[in-house]
Amino acid sequence: PNEKVANVAVGALSCLFNLFSGYLLPRTAMKHGYKWFQYLMPSSYSLAALVGVQFGNNQDIISVTANNATKQMTVSDYIANTYDFRPERKYDFMVGLIVVWLVVQLAIYLTFKYSSRVGFQDDDWHGLDAPLTNQDGRIGMAVGRTEVHAVEHPIILATLIGTAAPQAGAITDQYALGTSFTVAIDVNATSVEVVNSAGDQVWKSASDRAFVSASTGLTTISQSSGNFELNGDTVGAPAQKITIGGVTSSSQSVEISGSFGDSDWNWTLAFSLDSDHSQALLFNASVDGSDVANVYLAYESPPEEAFFGLGEQTGIGNLRGWRVPIWTREGGAGRGEEPITSVLNANPSVAGQYAGGSLLTTYTAVASLTSSLGRWIVLDGTSYALFNLASNATSPFKDTAQSFLAGDIIEGDHSNSSSTTVEIQYEGSSISGWLGRVTGGNALLEATGALTNVTGRQPTLPDWVNDGAILGIQGGQEFVETVIQDAQNASLPLVSVWLQDWSGTRLQAGTYGIDVHRLWWNWEPDTTLYPTWAEWVPYLREHYDVRTLSYVNTFLANVSTKSTGFNTNFYDIAKREGRFVTNTTAGDGSVWTITSGVGIDAGILDLSNKTTIDWFKDLVKKQFYSVPISGGMQDFGEYLAVDDSVSLSHGTVDPRVFHNAYPTVWASILREVVEELDLTGETIGFHRSAGTFSANHTNLFWVGDQNIDESREDGLRAVVSSALHIGASGFAHTHSDVGGYTTILSAIGNLTRSAALLGRWGELSAFSDAVFRTHEGNIPQVNVQAYTNASTLAYHVYNTRLFRSLKKYRVAQQAQYQTRGWPVLRHPIVYSPNDTTARTVIDESFWVGEALYVAPVYQVRATSLEVYLPPIELNSEGQRLNGSSIRYKHLWSGQEFESGQTVTVDSPWGQPGVFVRWPTTNEEDTQLQDLWDFVEAEKTTVLTA
Structure with a gap:
């Protein structure tokens, strides 16, 4: 352009575009697909050229050939003759151009307003505190290149076409x-x-x-x-x-x-x-x-x-x-x-x-x-x-x-x-x-x-845990074998016995003269309860095809007063060699003593010390895995005190920092042991304590000591909330003590296990748990056990078969965890993120994978159950679903229900509220076939509790 009006027009267009790109664009976080306006730059230049031609006076001579004739004319004349751009129409063209540009600007504004993820930010348009210097300019260019710099003055840098937008005091x-x-x-x-x-x-x-x-x-x-x-x-x-x-x-x-x-x-x-x-x-x-x-x-x-x-x-x-x-x-x-x-x-x-x-x-x-x-x-x-x-x-x-x-x-x-x-x-x-x-x-x-x-993911579980029940039993070799024989005679699919009392029972005085059963923490077989431990453990596997699980923790108790005797007092050795956390107030290397109730005292190993770790690993290999056990409970990990008198590694490690690290170190020790013994494909090690990075080191989490009741806070219902949160934290392999643990006898009331609670807990664990393991509780003699009588054993056989029927489906979900990190148990909000009722669920229901929706029976003697069926908005891949096409099929009756409603279904013994997301995929059909076969086979089964 060589006329003033052209300069003004092109300048105005450039200012609008620069203002738009330099100020508005950086203040949004739009998806790139929405930023169609970035492609307006070529059109901007084209418009500028047209304006220049229309209002300019370009007298450059060009040759134009038409109708086999060539003539010379100016550029201005050629444009005017070809496109009818004549001086008398210049104002019509200008008005049209302005209208078109305003429409474009409106489209851009609406795009920002309704498509931007962030939108406009409020700015205070005022001058800078001081004029910009050359240094400020260099800083600004560094901002544009995202190189290392220091911000001394806030500026706006329009980098899209290389010119600076108006400067402002508030910037992003x-x-x-x-x-x-x-x-x-x-x-x-x-x-x-x-x-x-x-x-x-x-x-x-x-x-x-x-x-x-x-x-x-x-x-x-x-x-x-x-x-x-x-x-x-x-x-x-x-x-x-x-x-x-x-x-x-x-x-x-x-x-x-x-x-x-x-x-x-x-x-x-x-x-x-x-x-x-x-x-x-x-x-x-x-x-x-x-x-x-x-x-x-x-x-x-x-x-x-x-x-x-x-x-x-x-x-x-x-x-x-x-x-x-x-x-x-x-x-x-x-x-x-x-x-x-x-x-x-x-x-x-x-x-x-x-x-x-x-x-x-x-x-x-x-x-x-x-x-x-x-x-x-x-x-x-x-x-x-x-x-x-x-x-x-x-x-x-x-x-x-x-x-x-x-x-x-x-x-x-x-x-x-x-x-x-x-x-x-x-x-x-x-x-x-x-x-x-x-x-x-x-x-x-x-x-x-x-x-x-x-954080890492839990190692895979051995396949055998999916094939049946693990019975927690105490009482010695003869009693254990009797229970095994009765269980197998009742056709219980029994894969293992868990014998936590292998190192001896330590009785603790309780209410009504009834003793609480605790353990002697000295890691060798008790010669009274298990006199031929080394030979008997492999015998169980060979004769009954039953594995043995054991028990260990990081405490060592002084067994000098143990009534049934001992071979080695590991407490004495650890104290002599300085393996314990020490008490600086007591001085002279005194052991910091932990107490787990009256009369249950022990030293706690100092796992901040590498030499102690190596010593304990060697002890576990020689004592715990001296026989072919298949793992066990790896208990505690929470007891390290942080008092000023607690000393770790001769005062070089801060207990306040190491306290939360203790569970992860504890888990890593046991994992290293089974790796070094090449037992990872055979063993399970279940922990209740955990740190942020514990998952890598333990293939099984356990809820911990739960009350023997139906309570939400610490009983049957707590199984679900615990699993949902630990699953969202990266631990997919979790389970509970079927029937609970904490038995309470007191003047204000007793908590003891009923057959009904044990049966309903087993129904839940068949769906919620990665392994199916019972616990006798801390006062076994007042609790109903799976082996108490024919009816409790029959109920447990049923629940174990139910657990086993889910093997293919459960293993598929666990494989998904290994590849994608997804938890097996999922909160209803996962598939119903916008449903207000689903969002408030604590433990009323949960998903196992994407196909099974479970509502446990918490009122254990109830014969019917109300269940809310939330609308299913998403699948596991995040794809939106047509909610009207997804239904819930009741597992036991086959009845189908529309989503988004509360329904009432029968809940006799053995039939918790379970629904299948319907229709299922071909892959899910295959994985769930054994479950359907179980339902068909057990139609006539009658349970009592």
């Missing part, structure tokens, strides 16, 4: 981390946001508090017999008034730093790519300053986001609205079930202070969390942590006997809290880990799978 700078993540930082708004390649929000800084902070004062942690109380009264208020001072970045990482207006501490927050996991983002937040005791990381969570995981959690469904501590300890006998919990918490007894526990007391210390939005986070560390999952609570966190009795820990659904902030408190001056958000598929399943890419 964007930093690409590979192709998977983008970090957006608004310095003036003190805001940080991370989005993934799909434009979905992975993490966004909290708006109601400092997103990185710190406080003084450690949580007070006290213990009694493995029961730990947590009191946050000693923790100071977190620093606030956070400001961003600088940013450094590269293509692999972004580090943000700043300070606090109410403290002289400085903070940093870094995000970086994980070379091992392309969809995981490493994070680290740290605060530098004197007296920093805790660091905090806070981020936004929309109200609809539901949370699952954080290890074993019983009696709770969606964790939103709860404050959940990460600390391994005794689960408690009751966990909120009344009146037993309050009685034990108010009266320190044989089981110690805070023996009743609360809904928050758990054996696990697993800091891995998934959400219904497909977001997940894993902490890398073992210090005490507290997850505040959008709780409304403002008082210091307490989980103590006193706080429980004061009503501070309230049961129920807390997910309707008004808070939209998740805050993680971590003991120390820094917190690190991994986080991410899945970009496709079923959100909860894929999030769990992504999480297990970091």
Whole structure:
């Protein structure tokens, strides 16, 4: 163009395009498919050329051939003659051009408004505090290239066509981390946001508090017999008034730093790519300053986001609205079930202070969390942590006997809290880990799978565990053989006996003069109960085709007073060689003594010490695996105290840091033993304690000691909530003691096992458990056992056959876990994410894989059952389904039901509420055929309880 009007027109178009691309485009997180407007650049240049020709006066001479004749003319004349662009029509053309451009701009605006994942952000358009210098310009270019730089002045950089957009005081700078993540930082708004390649929000800084902070004062942690109380009264208020001072970045990482207006501490927050996991983002937040005791990381969570995981959690469904501590300890006998919990918490007894526990007391210390939005986070560390999952609570966190009795820990659904902030408190001056958000598929399943890419997955189980029952028996060789013979005569598919009393029974005085059965923790066979242990174990396998499981833990008891005698006192050896955790207050290498009830004392092995680990591994090989057993219970792991007088590795290891690490080290020792003995394909080792990274080291998790009743908090119902949360934490192989464990005889009431409870528990475990194992309980003589009489044995035979009929289907789900990390048991929200009733489920129902929907019978003598059948919105791959075409087929009657309703079905003995998602796939048909055959074969079976 060579006329002023052309310059004005082209300049106006360029300003509009530059403003649009430089200001609006960086402020969205749209999927690339929506960014059709990026292709407007060529049209912009074309329009500019047309304007230039129309309003310009290009007198360049060109040759034009037409009708076999060639003539010379100017460019302007050629355009005017060919396209009828004549001076008298220039205003018509200009008006048309403006109308077309306004339509385009409107389309662009509507695209942003309705297709953007983030949309517009509020900006304060005001001038910079000072004129930009050359240095500022160089910094700006560094921002555009995402090279390492420091932000000294906020600027806007329009990189699409290379010109700067208007400068503003509030800005959002964007930093690409590979192709998977983008970090957006608004310095003036003190805001940080991370989005993934799909434009979905992975993490966004909290708006109601400092997103990185710190406080003084450690949580007070006290213990009694493995029961730990947590009191946050000693923790100071977190620093606030956070400001961003600088940013450094590269293509692999972004580090943000700043300070606090109410403290002289400085903070940093870094995000970086994980070379091992392309969809995981490493994070680290740290605060530098004197007296920093805790660091905090806070981020936004929309109200609809539901949370699952954080290890074993019983009696709770969606964790939103709860404050959940990460600390391994005794689960408690009751966990909120009344009146037993309050009685034990108010009266320190044989089981110690805070023996009743609360809904928050758990054996696990697993800091891995998934959400219904497909977001997940894993902490890398073992210090005490507290997850505040959008709780409304403002008082210091307490989980103590006193706080429980004061009503501070309230049961129920807390997910309707008004808070939209998740805050993680971590003991120390820094917190690190991994986080991410899945970009496709079923959100909860894929999030769990992504999480297990970091934490690891449980090793496969041996095939034999799917073929029948494991009977827990105590009493010695003669009694065990009698039970085996009776079971096989009743056609019980029996694959193993679990003999936890192989090292001797230690009786503990109980109520009414009835002894509680405990164990002697000295890892050699008891010569009275099992006099020919070495020969007898292989005999059971050869003669009855029954394997033997045993028992071990990291305690050693002094057996000098053991009435049945001993060959070796391993306590004496460990004490002499310095293998125990020591008590510095007592001095002279004194053993730190743990107590597990009156008269049950022992030393705890110091697993922070490599030489002790090697010594204990050798002991386990020679004593535990001296005979061909097939694994066993690998108990405890929670008891390491953190008192000032506790000493690990001669004072070089901090007990507060190692406490949560203890379960993982314990599991890894036993896993290394079976690997070194080449027994991984034969053995199972089940743990109740766990750390974030324990899954790799144990092929089987166990719920722990549960009350012998139907309660939600700590009884039959707790099997389901525990499995759902530990599954969402990355542990798919889990099971319970069929029938429960904790038997209570007291003046306020007794908890003893009935035939009805044992039968209903077996029905549930047939679907929920990876192995089918019973426990006699801690007072066997007052509990109904599977082998008590003909009717209890018949019920157990039935339930075992039911468990066995699910083998093909269960193994397929476990194989899916190995390849994709998906849990076997799944919360109803997995397939019904928008159904309000499904979201509130705690334990009423669950999915086994995608095909089986189970509603246990908790009122054990009920003959009918109400079951809610949620509408199925998604399949496991995240594909949306036509809900009207999916039905529920009742397993026992064959009746089909529409989804989205509550139905009533019969629930006689042996028939829990089980439905098949209908129609099934051909693959599911094959996997479930044995189950259908079982239903047909057992039609005439009549059970009693």
